[in-house]
Amino acid sequence: MKAKEFIERYYTERKGTSSLKWDVLKETFGADDLIPMWIADTEFKAPECVIESLTERIQHGVYGYSYVPESFYEAVMDWEYTHHGYKLQKEWIRITPGVVAALYWSVNLLTQPGDAILALTPVYYPFLDSIKDSGRRLVACDMAYEKGVFSFDAAAFEKAIVDNDVKMYILCSPHNPVGHVWTYEELQTMLKICKKHNVFVVSDEIHQDLTFDNHKHIPTATIDNSAYADNLITCFAASKTFNLASCFVSTIIIENEELRKKWDAFVKVFHNVDANIFGLTAVEAALCGGMDWYEGIKDVIHENYLAVREGLKDFDKVYLTSLEGTYLLFIDLREYVALEDIHSFVQDKCKLAVDYGEWFGDSWQGFIRLNLATHPDIVNQAVSNLARELKAISAK
Structure with missing residues (x-):
C-alpha cells in the first residue's frame, strides 16, 4: 500500500x-x-484485522483469566523467521508487559546494586532510567559523531567496559534516536568485546521491522550462528511496527536454559503477570494479517x-x-x-x-x-x- x-x-x-x-x-x-x-x-x-479480532473478543463478553495460545507463539515465530531469518523455538519465548519492563527486570535479575551498566549514547532514555532507578551505575559511552553521522567506536566501547568493570550492556538495535541499523560486523565486534570481558547483553530490537533502503536488521542472537546467545536476552514487540504500544505485550527471547530458569523464578516472585488477552489478540492479528x-x-x-x-x-x-x-x-x-x-x-x-x-x-x-x-x-x-x-x- x-x-x-x-x-x-x-x-x-x-x-x-x-x-x-x-x-x-x-x-x-x-x-x-x-x-x-x-x-x-x-x-x-x-490494521482492520486487529480491530476485527479485538471486536470479536470483546463481543464474546467474558474477560476472565487467559493464557498465551499456541497460535500466538506460531505467529511470533513465523514473523521473526520470515522477516529476519531468526528461527525461534517456542521454549525460548517469554512475554512481558513491554520492552521497558523487560529492561528493568533484566537489570535487577542479572546485576547487583552498584554494578556498572553500559549504554551507547545518545540512546532511548528509559535505558538510562532503568540503570539509575535500579541503583546501578550508568556508564555512558558516547558514539563517535561528525556532522549528522554517528558511528561505533570499538576502542572507546572496550575502554569504557574495562575502566568501569561493566557487568551489562544494553544494546539498542536499530538504534534510537540516531536511526542507525547496525551492520553484522559492528554487532560481531560488540559481542566479541562483551564476551571477552564477561559482559551480559540485553538487546532491545523493538524497531527491528522499520528499516529503509538497503539496510537490513540483523537479530543480535544470530551473529556467528548464535555463538553469543548464552549471554544474551533479546527484546522485541509489535508495538512500534503496528502502533500497539498500549496493548502491553512484548516478546523476550532467552535461548539459554539456565538463564530461562533464573528469569522464570525472578518473574514468579516479583513480577507475576497474567496474560493480557486483548494485547495477545491484537498482536497475533497484526502479525498474521497486517x-x-x-x-x-x-x-x-x-x-x-x-x-x-x-x-x-x-x-x-x-x-x-x-x-x-x-x-x-x-x-x-x-x-x-x-x-x-x-x-x-x-x-x-x-x-x-x-x-x-x-x-x-x-x-x-x-x-x-x-x-x-x-x-x-x-x-x-x-x-x-x-x-x-x-x-x-x-x-x-
Whole structure:
C-alpha cells in the first residue's frame, strides 16, 4: 500500500482520547499549542484485522483469566523467521508487559546494586532510567559523531567496559534516536568485546521491522550462528511496527536454559503477570494479517523523512541523521541555536513538542528528535516552522 492510500484509510484525530502524545502537552512542555512530534507512536488506526479480532473478543463478553495460545507463539515465530531469518523455538519465548519492563527486570535479575551498566549514547532514555532507578551505575559511552553521522567506536566501547568493570550492556538495535541499523560486523565486534570481558547483553530490537533502503536488521542472537546467545536476552514487540504500544505485550527471547530458569523464578516472585488477552489478540492479528498496513506505514515514514530533508536543505549546518531504521530523526541544531536557548527556540518560536537531545545523554544538548510516523501535513508544518525560525537566525 502506498502512502496516499494509507493516510486516507487510517489517519485519525487523537486529541481528547487520553493520548499521552497529544493531551498532556501542557503538563510536559508547559504549553498546549505545540505540534506534537515527540513520543514514539502514531496517528494511524491499527490494521482492520486487529480491530476485527479485538471486536470479536470483546463481543464474546467474558474477560476472565487467559493464557498465551499456541497460535500466538506460531505467529511470533513465523514473523521473526520470515522477516529476519531468526528461527525461534517456542521454549525460548517469554512475554512481558513491554520492552521497558523487560529492561528493568533484566537489570535487577542479572546485576547487583552498584554494578556498572553500559549504554551507547545518545540512546532511548528509559535505558538510562532503568540503570539509575535500579541503583546501578550508568556508564555512558558516547558514539563517535561528525556532522549528522554517528558511528561505533570499538576502542572507546572496550575502554569504557574495562575502566568501569561493566557487568551489562544494553544494546539498542536499530538504534534510537540516531536511526542507525547496525551492520553484522559492528554487532560481531560488540559481542566479541562483551564476551571477552564477561559482559551480559540485553538487546532491545523493538524497531527491528522499520528499516529503509538497503539496510537490513540483523537479530543480535544470530551473529556467528548464535555463538553469543548464552549471554544474551533479546527484546522485541509489535508495538512500534503496528502502533500497539498500549496493548502491553512484548516478546523476550532467552535461548539459554539456565538463564530461562533464573528469569522464570525472578518473574514468579516479583513480577507475576497474567496474560493480557486483548494485547495477545491484537498482536497475533497484526502479525498474521497486517502486511499491507505495515508496508503503508513504512512508505509514509520514508516520504516524511524526504520532506524534512527537503525542507531544511538550505541550512547547511543543520545536520540530520540518515534514516536507516526506526521512524525517528535526530537533528543537530547547535550551529544555529545556543544550548541555553534550545528549549525556547523549539517551543516558543517553532511551536514544537520534541524529545530533547539531553534526554538521551548528557553530551547531546542542542539536538532534537522528531517522530516521522504521522500525517505529512503535521510534518510539513513542523518543518516549515523550523525553517522559518532558522532563516530568521541566519538573517541576523
